[in-house]
Structures are given as structure tokens and as C-alpha cells.
Amino acid sequence: MRLLLVEDDKLLGQSMVASLSRHGYTVDWVEKGSGVTSALKTEAFKIVILDLTLPDMDGLEVLRNIRKGRFKLPVMILTARDDIRDRVQGLDGGADDYLGKPFALEELLARLRV
Known part of the structure; x- marks a missing residue:
């Protein structure tokens, strides 16, 4: 499954790409929001x-x-903003799932399988 990771933290982004790749995912990673639309227009992703x-x-x-x-395509928010108001705003804004940081890789993988 090909997914688009939008994460500005270099260390976390590198770690997620490596971890998800080891579990069979193809990961494209952008560090800015401005790169998302063009990435979605050029590749067939299954999830963001x-x-x-x-x-930016x-x-x-x-x-x-x-x-x-x-x-x-589904969008999973993965963020340190995990206050209930933030979660509700994200889900009401069109996200399909919302996971707070820090997170367990096993939980992220389970959510991706769903």
C-alpha cells in the first residue's frame, strides 16, 4: 500500500518511513503542507x-x-495536538482517524489495516 506522510519533524519522518517500509508500505514523505496537493495529483495513494x-x-x-x-482517500491525523477539541475539530474537518503523539507503532499499523 502506498501512503503519503506529511510530517515536518525530520527524525520522526525518517523513523516512520523506515518502520512503515519494514511492514510492507511504500511511503512518500513531504515536510510541508504545500507539497500535498501536487503529490496527490501525481501518485495514487491509499491514505494520507x-x-x-x-x-508553512x-x-x-x-x-x-x-x-x-x-x-x-482516507486521511489520518497524527499529531501532538491531542486535546479533545483538537480531535473533534480534525474529525469534523474531514479526517477519517485521529491519533495523538506519542503513539505506539503497533496501534498505527492496526489503524492503517482498518
């Missing part, structure tokens, strides 16, 4: 894993752009 705290734009704006662009 989206951080909300990005250097808020992840909720990225989520809105994905939904406005009518891309038909």
Missing part, C-alpha cells in the same frame, strides 16, 4: 498520514484542501 503542525500552513488547512480537491 497528516501532522497538523507544519512550517496548518494541517487543518491541508485537510480542507484535500477535501476540496475531491481526493477520495
Whole structure:
């Protein structure tokens, strides 16, 4: 399964790419929200894993752009913003799942399988 990882933290991004790749996923990684739309237009992804705290734009704006662009794929928010208001806002904004950081790889993998 090919997925798009949107994560600005280099260490976490590298770790996630390595871990997910070991579990059979093909991972494309972008570090800025501005790269998401062009990536979605050029590749066939099955899911987007989206951080909300990005250097160039808020992840909720990225989520809105994905939904406005009518891309038909699940979006999982993976972020340190795990207050209940943040989770509700993300899910109401069009996310299919929401996982707070820190997270267990096993849980992330289970959510991806669903």
C-alpha cells in the first residue's frame, strides 16, 4: 500500500518511513503542507498520514484542501495536538482517524489495516 506522510519533524519522518517500509508500505514523505496537493495529483495513494503542525500552513488547512480537491482517500491525523477539541475539530474537518503523539507503532499499523 502506498501512503503519503506529511510530517515536518525530520527524525520522526525518517523513523516512520523506515518502520512503515519494514511492514510492507511504500511511503512518500513531504515536510510541508504545500507539497500535498501536487503529490496527490501525481501518485495514487491509499491514505494520507497528516501532522497538523507544519512550517508553512496548518494541517487543518491541508485537510480542507484535500477535501476540496475531491481526493477520495482516507486521511489520518497524527499529531501532538491531542486535546479533545483538537480531535473533534480534525474529525469534523474531514479526517477519517485521529491519533495523538506519542503513539505506539503497533496501534498505527492496526489503524492503517482498518
